[in-house]
Amino acid sequence: MMAEAYDSWAHLEKETDTELIKKTGLLVFGDAAIDFTHQVARTLASLNVPYRQYNATELRGKFPMFRFDSGQVGVYDPQGGLIRADRALRAYQTVFKNNGGTIKDEEVVDSIIPGDIVTVKTSKGEYTAKSLVITGGAWTTKLTQSLGLQLPLRVIHTRVCYLTQREKTYTVDAGMPCFIYHLADDKCPENTYGFPCLEYPNQVKVASHAGQVLNDPDFRDVSSPLDQTIVQTIEAFAQRHLPGVNPEVGIIEHCMYTMTPDSDFILDLHPGWKNIVIGAGFSGHGFKFAPVVGKILAELATDQRPSYDLRPFRMDRFGAVVTKARL
Structure with a gap:
């Protein structure tokens, strides 16, 4: 479905004269012993999507804004990136109303x-x-x-964190990619992910798929003891892998995933x-x-x-x- 989705997003960009897709590249990395990165590579290969694989030494040379552990490997998709979600919603609502829809x-x-x-x-x-x-x-x-x-x-209540860059290397112009970090250990849950500075000035966006079951979505913004656990997890990740970022979370946003089994x-x-x-x-x-x-x-x-x-x-x-x- 993604091939058609890319074309459709591009069509919406043209129709509304709005940049919606920011191609930053996508880096997926983690321990070589974990199959996740290899699975990503196999999927990209099966779809004839160009990609590159790197060992830890190569990763350090290619992506100096990160700190990589020995034995880690990475897969880089140069076509990957992010969607400007706020702009996308406005663009779709505009097109919807222009075609007779009512919101x-x-x-x-x-x-x-x-x-x-x-x-x-x-x-x-x-x-x-x-x-x-x-x-x-x-x-x-x-x-x-x-x-x-x-x-x-199941509705999962997650948190999205923002951390301040100390070095100007975590921007799109500086070559900072979006990333997914996959390592199941006590320091970081599976699938921590992040984006270069974009939504807030000088703020790197880092989040994880960890969360707690939310019984009532109308109360999503209520704080819980899990807030501090997630913040500590993100700060530990930043201290370990983002050397040019202040490892103290400054902004927290709330998010909900609606999960199937x-x-x-x-x-x-x-x-x-x-x-x-x-x-x-x-x-x-x-x-x-x-x-x-x-x-x-x-x-x-x-x-x-x-x-x-x-x-x-x-x-x-x-x-x-x-x-x-x-x-």
Whole structure:
């Protein structure tokens, strides 16, 4: 799907005259004994994507803004990078409205009533449609339970940290890539990742996929004891691998992942109501696929043949998900 996603993002950039993709390159590194980096290399090779592999000595020469341990290896994808998410949302909303769409912000969905015509009741009104697409993110479970669906979704509350650069080597212009660090030990969890300075002046963005289960997404910004644990983890990573960065977290932002058991998406029709489409469980890595996911959901909502084989994304792969008594 990523090949089409790249093309779609480029089309949106041209249509809105806005830079959305920043190609910084992507460095994936970790211990040679762990298969993760080798798996990334195999995947890139299978897709004919150009990449380079480096040992620890080569990494030090190529990426001096990092500190690498002996025995570590890296895979570099020069086409990798980041999406300017705030700009992307604005661009899509602009195109949506230019094509006749209406956006209703700050409006809570109170209930969804299925039928040949679907009714959505909100805090500000009532809407009807021949078909409905539900992409509720962390609120998906709240929206689908009344439709008899018990989807195995867990909301994970994560934190994103920013640290100040001391040396001007952590910018896009200086060659700083986005990175993923994979090492399962007591000093750093799997898949710590980061971006060069971009969102805040002189602030390197570093985060991890670690988090805690969040029972109610409406209370995501409530602090917890885990905050300090994650901050300590990020600071330990920075001290170990980012020598030109002040290893004290200055800014913390809150984030939610809506996880499926296998971390793959749900893109499917409601098993009882074929005019209700579910897009959920994007598990922290769905945003880059947004153009393609939107296309697929639109195809499902308009009874078209999907552009992709959706069997890997069907909800019944998790077993029974329907509570008949609630239909």
